[in-house]
Amino acid sequence: xxxxxxxxxxxxxxxxxxxxxxxxxxxxxxxxxxxxxxxxxxxxxxxxxxxxxxxxxxxxxxxxxxxxxxxxxxxxxxxxxxxxxxxxxxxxxxxxxxxxxxxxxxxxxxxxxxxxxxxxxxxxxxxxxxxxxxxxxxxxxxxxxxxxxxxxxxxxxxxxxxxxxxxxxxxxxxxxxxxxxxxxxxxxxxxxxxxxxxxxxxxxxxxxxxxxxxxxxxxxxxxxxxxxxxxxxxxxxxxxxxxxxxxxxxxxxxxxxxxxxxxxxxxx
Numbered sequence: 487x488x489x490x491x492x493x494x495x496x497x498x499x500x501x502x503x504x505x506x507x508x509x510x511x512x513x514x515x516x517x518x519x520x521x522x523x524x525x526x527x528x529x530x531x532x533x534x535x536x537x538x539x540x541x542x543x544x545x546x547x548x549x550x551x552x553x554x555x556x557x558x559x560x561x562x563x564x565x566x567x568x569x570x571x572x573x574x575x576x577x578x579x580x581x582x583x584x585x586x587x588x589x590x591x592x593x594x595x596x597x598x599x600x601x602x603x604x605x606x607x608x609x610x611x612x613x614x615x616x617x618x619x620x621x622x623x624x625x626x627x628x629x630x631x632x633x634x635x636x637x638x639x640x641x642x643x644x645x646x647x648x649x650x651x652x653x654x655x656x657x658x659x660x661x662x663x664x665x666x667x668x669x670x671x672x673x674x675x676x677x678x679x680x681x682x683x684x685x686x687x688x689x690x691x692x693x694x695x696x697x698x699x700x701x702x703x704x705x706x707x708x709x710x711x712x713x714x715x716x717x718x719x720x721x722x723x724x725x726x727x728x729x730x731x732x733x734x735x736x737x738x739x740x741x742x743x744x745x746x747x748x749x750x751x752x753x754x
Contacts, residue, residue: 490533492634492675493552493587494522497534499668503627504536504550508585508610511625517542523571532567538579546581554589561597565604583608589635590615626651626665633672642688645673649689666691720747 497504501515518536533552538545549568553560564584584604588594591613597605614635622629629648636644648669656662673685680688716737723733734744 489552489554489589489634492672493550494534495671496631496668497550499664500627500630501536503631504548504585506625506627507587507612507631508548517545518548532571535571537577543578544581545579546583547577547579549582549584550587551584552587553593556593556595558595560595561601565601583610586611588613626655630665630669630672633669634676638676641673641676645669645689649691717743717747720744724748 498520501518501520502511504520505511505513505515518538520534520536523532523535532549534550536548536550538547549564549571551564557563564586568582568584586594586609588611594611594613597609614632617628617632622632626648629644629651633641633644633648649666652665652669653662656665670682670685670689670691673689674680674682677685677688685691716739719737720733723736728736730741730744730748733739733748734741737744
């Protein structure tokens with residue numbers, strides 16, 4: 487299973503899950519951008535970085551590493567990546583933390599004593615199979631994260647429970663659809679030999695996807711996609727010499743929307 491890609495998608499879509507995972511659920515996820523970054527020296531690549539907005543220099547950086555196999559020099563590599571990042575990008579933030587997410591403790595390795603001070607002050611290690619049941623039952627986000635390491639035998643049962651919770655916890659149709667798709671994606675990753683139709687049948691998703699709420703959310707998503715495409719076309723049509731009024735008519739958008747996008751385009 488491509489856990490790096492899966493976790494990047496999960497944390498990119500739902501950054502609040504990360505702050506719940508590290509025990510800081512009150513952190514405003516809008517304070518951060520989550521990115522995967524390559525540092526040039528030796529082609530190091532960080533699994534993920536929660537970087538505060540430029541104006542929030544007092545907020546800490548969070549380096550995220552997902553480790554689902556044993557690697558003896560893991561911490562040498564991790565701290566090297568972080569310090570090469572500091573040298574290359576020179577962020578102004580004084581505080582930083584490394585968060586290592588392991589599927590189980592047995593895939594973690596001993597940290598060399600030379601890093602002891604960093605371990606005590608900068609490192610947080612999380613073992614997904616040891617997340618307390620009370621936490622995963624209380625938090626849908628932690629439950630979804632733990633689904634990644636749930637046994638294949640228990641995965642269908644656990645996933646259906648999470649789907650039931652999602653339909654209750656997210657009354658907004660589009661949010662509900664996104665969470666359902668996320669859970670489905672995790673199960674698809676865990677059962678690579680099954681088709682998406684077989685996964686849908688396993689989770690009982692066929693009936694759920696036929697509900698009016700799901701279909702309305704799907705249609706709303708389509709409409710939003712169409713709108714984004716139209717908005718992206720406005721600067722191009724302006725360059726081609728069309729007037730605000732002509733663009734409004736051609737794209738079937740109101741004049742105020744076209745003017746606002748045109749002004750933003752000029753400022754950029």
